[in-house]
Amino acid sequence: MSTSLAEAYAIRQWWVRSRPNRPWPSARLPGSNPAKVRSRPLRLHPSSSASWRPSLLPRYHHPVTDFTDEGLILDTLNYRDRDLLLSVLTPHYGVVRGVFRRARGGRAPRAAAAQLLSQVRCSIHQHPSADMASFRDIDPILSSFGLTTDLKKTTVAAAVAELLLVFCPQGEPASRRYRLGVAILNALLGDVSPDGALAYTQLWLLKLSGFLPPLDSCSNCGAQFTDSAVISSLGEGLHCQDCAPSGPSLGRHDLDVLQSWIQAPPSGISCDPPPALSRWLDRISQDAAERRLKALHFHRRHGAT
Ligand SMILES: [Zn+2]
Structure with a gap:
């Protein structure tokens, strides 16, 4: 019995078990007489000599995925007249990219819920063969609108969203990175040093992605640090x-x-990190990302004053 036939047999067994009152759908076998086959169920027993093709499966066997999850808005882009392209970090499905249709315009634009780094609950439709998902609905849980009164916090929020987007893989669960993003959003909405929150995000994303060098010993010889550690051009480590x-x-x-x-947690960060530490974290983040981090660069140039 070939593997594909075994799989087909297992599918049919599952069908019969889960739907005892519904017969296995008929289908035409290659090379057979359609007039005879039409009223006959598909023969898929292991003793059958019928050759199996996956295309014989009825269309409704293809999974269509609708799911609801929390998310953090990491990127938005206007698309067509009224649509939005969104990148959303979800704890269970990683980064989901898709179209939010009819989000802009009208009396109550739905795009208002999709502010950068806002925490939302979203209903998503993702067909397996489609590259882009479709956001059915987005409801705010915790809006980042309160950050817009502070230029520094706004640029830090954009840099944090960019870092999360770069360091979170698409389609893989990312619950720890999601919790990090939510904690940073809460910290920024509270009384915290924005640069400290940014450095905290960089440190944790580098750690979770495996790019963080040892913080207590020399990356070259392994000696434990006693008083100080040097950031040199030898490499990325201390x-x-x-x-x-x-x-x-x-x-x-x-x-x-x-x-x-x-x-x-980041809520206790009250002072700015030393400039040498920020520059070091920027350098490692930039090298690990393998691309120019525009929002981070913008914050260092314009938002840090
Ligand atoms: Zn050393």
């Missing part, structure tokens, strides 16, 4: 004084702050 005698350094306090961010 180095000891013996391996890198010159270069900007992170003091003991900065290293302790980095370690504490690994254990604590």
Whole structure:
């Protein structure tokens, strides 16, 4: 019995089990007489000599996926007259890209719920053979509208959304990255250092993606840091004084702050990170992303003052 025939047999067994009152749909077998086959069920028993083709499956066997999930709006782009193209980070399906039809215009534009970095609940239709999903509806859970009164927080929110978009794979569950994004949104809406929240996001996304070098030992020789760590041109990691005698350094306090961010939520970040630390995180993020991070660059140039 060939594998495909075994699969077909299993499908039929499942059909009979789950729908005892409905007969297996008839179909025409290749090379057979359609006049005789029309009233005869498809023969799929292992003893059958019929050759099996997947195309014989009725069309309604193809899965069409409708699902509802929470999400963070990571990117929006106007499309056609009234549509929006959206990239949404969901905890269970990763980044979902799709069209939100009839989102703009009208008396109550639905696009109002799709602000950058807003937390929403969305109903999504994703056909397996389609590249783009279709957003049926989007309801706000926590809007990022409160950030628009602060230029620095607005540019940080855009940079955070860009980082999440770059470091989250499409179609894979991303619950930890989603929780990180929601925690950062809550922190930014509260009283937190925007640059600290951005550095926290970079640190955690690098850690979750496997790009974060050791924070307690030299990346070159493995020696434990005692007082300070040097950011040198030797590589992306931190180095000891013996391996890198010159270069900007992170003091003991900065290293302790980095370690504490690994254990604590972002709501407690009250002070800006040292400039050397921000530059180092920017460099690693940029190299890991393998593309220019436009929103991050914009924040460093225009939003940081
Ligand atoms: Zn070393």
